[in-house]
Amino acid sequence: MTIAPACPLPLMQHETVQMAHGAxxxxxxxxxxxxxxxHLHNSFLDLLDDQAKLELPAGRTAFTTDTYVxxxxxxxxxxxxxxAVNGTVNDLAVGGAIPLYLSTGFVLEEGFSLVALETIxxxxxxAAQNAGVIIVTGDTKVVGKGQCDSIFINxxxxxxxxxxxxxxxxxxxxxxxxxxxxxxGDHGMAIMTSREGLSFQSHIxxxxxxxxxxxxxxxxxxxxxxxxRDPTRGGVAATLNELAHxxxxxxxxxxxxxxxxxxxxxxxxxxxxxxxxxxxxxxLVLVVPADCSETVLNVMRAHEHGRDAVIIGSxxxxxxxxxxxxxxxxxxxxxxxxxxxxxxxxC
Amino acid sequence: xxxxxxxxxPLLARNLLEEIKRKATRHWTIMEICGGQTHSIxxxxxxxxxxxxxxxxxxxxxxxxxxxxxxxxxxxLIAAKKDxxxxxxxxxxxxxxxxxxxxxxxxxxxxxRIVFSPLDALQIARDNPLKEIVFFAVGFETTAPANAMxxxxxAREGIENFSVIVSQVMVPPAMCAILSSPDNRVQGFxxxxxxxxxxxxxxxxxxxxxxNVPIVPTGFEPVDLLAGILKTLxxxxxxxxxxxxxxxxxxxxxxxxxxxxxxRKVFEVxxxxxxxxxxxxxxxxxxxxDFSRFDAEKxxxxxxxxxxxxxxxxxxxxLQGILKPDACPAFARECTPEHPxxxxxxxxxxxxxxxxxxHRNAYSL
Amino acid sequence: xxxxxxxxxFEIFDENGxxxxxxxxxxxxxxxxxxxxxxxxxxxYTIIHAxxxxxxxxxxxxxxxxxxxxELIESGAFQPDDDLSSADSL
Numbered sequence: 001m002t003i004a005p006a007c008p009l010p011l012m013q014h015e016t017v018q019m020a021h022g023a024x025x026x027x028x029x030x031x032x033x034x035x036x037x038x039h040l041h042n043s044f045l046d047l048l049d050d051q052a053k054l055e056l057p058a059g060r061t062a063f064t065t066d067t068y069v070x071x072x073x074x075x076x077x078x079x080x081x082x083x084a085v086n087g088t089v090n091d092l093a094v095g096g097a098i099p100l101y102l103s104t105g106f107v108l109e110e111g112f113s114l115v116a117l118e119t120i121x122x123x124x125x126x127a128a129q130n131a132g133v134i135i136v137t138g139d140t141k142v143v144g145k146g147q148c149d150s151i152f153i154n155x156x157x158x159x160x161x162x163x164x165x166x167x168x169x170x171x172x173x174x175x176x177x178x179x180x181x182x183x184x185g186d187h188g189m190a191i192m193t194s195r196e197g198l199s200f201q202s203h204i205x206x207x208x209x210x211x212x213x214x215x216x217x218x219x220x221x222x223x224x225x226x227x228x229r230d231p232t233r234g235g236v237a238a239t240l241n242e243l244a245h246x247x248x249x250x251x252x253x254x255x256x257x258x259x260x261x262x263x264x265x266x267x268x269x270x271x272x273x274x275x276x277x278x279x280x281x282x283x284l285v286l287v288v289p290a291d292c293s294e295t296v297l298n299v300m301r302a303h304e305h306g307r308d309a310v311i312i313g314s315x316x317x318x319x320x321x322x323x324x325x326x327x328x329x330x331x332x333x334x335x336x337x338x339x340x341x342x343x344x345x346x347c
Numbered sequence: 348x349x350x351x352x353x354x355x356x357p358l359l360a361r362n363l364l365e366e367i368k369r370k371a372t373r374h375w376t377i378m379e380i381c382g383g384q385t386h387s388i389x390x391x392x393x394x395x396x397x398x399x400x401x402x403x404x405x406x407x408x409x410x411x412x413x414x415x416x417x418x419x420x421x422x423x424l425i426a427a428k429k430d431x432x433x434x435x436x437x438x439x440x441x442x443x444x445x446x447x448x449x450x451x452x453x454x455x456x457x458x459x460r461i462v463f464s465p466l467d468a469l470q471i472a473r474d475n476p477l478k479e480i481v482f483f484a485v486g487f488e489t490t491a492p493a494n495a496m497x498x499x500x501x502a503r504e505g506i507e508n509f510s511v512i513v514s515q516v517m518v519p520p521a522m523c524a525i526l527s528s529p530d531n532r533v534q535g536f537x538x539x540x541x542x543x544x545x546x547x548x549x550x551x552x553x554x555x556x557x558x559n560v561p562i563v564p565t566g567f568e569p570v571d572l573l574a575g576i577l578k579t580l581x582x583x584x585x586x587x588x589x590x591x592x593x594x595x596x597x598x599x600x601x602x603x604x605x606x607x608x609x610x611r612k613v614f615e616v617x618x619x620x621x622x623x624x625x626x627x628x629x630x631x632x633x634x635x636x637d638f639s640r641f642d643a644e645k646x647x648x649x650x651x652x653x654x655x656x657x658x659x660x661x662x663x664x665x666l667q668g669i670l671k672p673d674a675c676p677a678f679a680r681e682c683t684p685e686h687p688x689x690x691x692x693x694x695x696x697x698x699x700x701x702x703x704x705x706h707r708n709a710y711s712l
Numbered sequence: 713x714x715x716x717x718x719x720x721x722f723e724i725f726d727e728n729g730x731x732x733x734x735x736x737x738x739x740x741x742x743x744x745x746x747x748x749x750x751x752x753x754x755x756x757y758t759i760i761h762a763x764x765x766x767x768x769x770x771x772x773x774x775x776x777x778x779x780x781x782x783e784l785i786e787s788g789a790f791q792p793d794d795d796l797s798s799a800d801s802l
Binding site: 199262265266269271327328329330331332333334336339340343344345346347 | 348351355357360361382383389390391392393395396409410411436437438440441461463464467486490569684685694703704705
């Protein structure tokens, strides 16, 4: 049996999520028909089964999951829904997979605006369409006021790994180039400066984007790339440290080559935060053999998400497990893992 | 960025370094008082670039590091109370008390919020009239005007659900304490530019004369610091115990008199405990009697709380420039940023944290 | 101890009886209390600490010291074409 999608009529103002929306009864159905299905419907979801039945292409399968809890839920450049789709798509793509299917689970706080929820669902639908993935199954729970912060979203994703591609954090070799796809810190500073209480009237925009399109083009051109990561939480510093640690090699980067947008830099200076420690949601770190680096850069720069791609450093034999930055003054310092949450500081 | 990038010019920095190398005829020990300057020196690797003859020792100018353990303990107690919204600069949240920090209080249900300005804390008080809003007013002279204004404005508007834990400290008495110590090795000072932006540098002139040391107020960017080191070195080589202001774009001799006036209206000079160092007479600020109703320690009746430090932590010696962080037996062993024994391992300005983050295994670089 | 960053004032307003302003820090805009710099004009640079403008930056003094330093560069050991990032030149 299929249910024809209901007309996406605008929801009434002031309408909010009720406990009954998650109780499986009539209100749950209303929520499905009025908020979720109009935007997400497809041949899998339309069946309203408890599971999606998938046919996967031959080859190895990649499978990943991530849970999104961002506050504020709406931020300049995106919202939690877009983030939940793009983040999981990127987690598949950096493993060399072609992302195919996503699942999504919502935890909604009682009292959360249904208009806001619908906006988030619409963003998920368009993000999925842009990334070429299908949301095939989902679930919604409602918790009492104060038991979660507005809305949490989990997405899991499945993709098929490309033939002949072997990306791993353990693959780094001396002499490899480290390539960064663009400016650092945009997402984290967009979130931080849009939080209440920090006196910002800023318009720093999140870089939230699906990277599978660009990654596909890069891997078509250069399948022998050694490693790829999306530098989300902990920023580029955390990603580079993980790569150096996993491969037991050193990484050396140049301070002058790290691209930072002017307003992001301004906000980082003001709050005393290192842009290398700030989260990104649409950036890519690649480790490539030096002789392929020009080709990779050219492919990336031709893509909208890689226009500012640049070589930021290289893999070295010295100081295994450590990332070292060469400063503009010729001195060197350790680029360490950030310690937990980035806090604005006055000193 | 205007007024930043000019002072990060590598060419200028290298030429200043050459001048420093050329002019240093013997070993000199210079202390940068301010933790912000320590952070910048280590982050930019300036200490690696200096000739061996110039030894930089790192001073106690980190309010987070010197806020006494008992203030932290009192803050933790107040923050844990129902109906309290505890507000603080981000810096203080990871500072360890005896067994907890503010993050842990938050995880146990305390309403702990980070603010960028003390006025943001006051706004939270306006918005939540049924809650008690407490602000952790830490800082040196630089932050005193901001903290004073929050209290002054609360009084003016009659915002009675607002109070502060004051941990305000001042530089000149700490300098005198360091110079009076029998273990003192410091021969010249870089004075903290932003403290001097408020207070001016007049008050350093008697210190320079009495203790026969040159004092050079300077900024925080690499070129400012190198120029400050060069000037201190020149004064040392010439045997001149003077105050020479190298942060002229921000610092004047008299400082900011509007800010000083508000500080004086709200605060009075007190003796003050410095974490790891001990009592320094006349080195702190407390609320004047007119404003004592905004004293959170009295309001919440926690003035009796006392606490003592881990005996393993040598932060007192580090803060006085007697011990380098990596010479402490606990450094990077029992004491790390994840499990700090003392505040100097927590604050991004803390000398121990700066060494840990940027310098650890420096020999292998 | 005190992170204070230069920014350019582009708006002045009153809030709860306090003189406040919006300051542009390299494109990031933040609010600051201007009570301690009552003479500040729009377009001037000030340094911001904990949401307060501490001091108007003295442009003449800044230009003066940069001029002195420029002379140092001109007579200095390192010239603009030198490779400064190399450790060998240390």
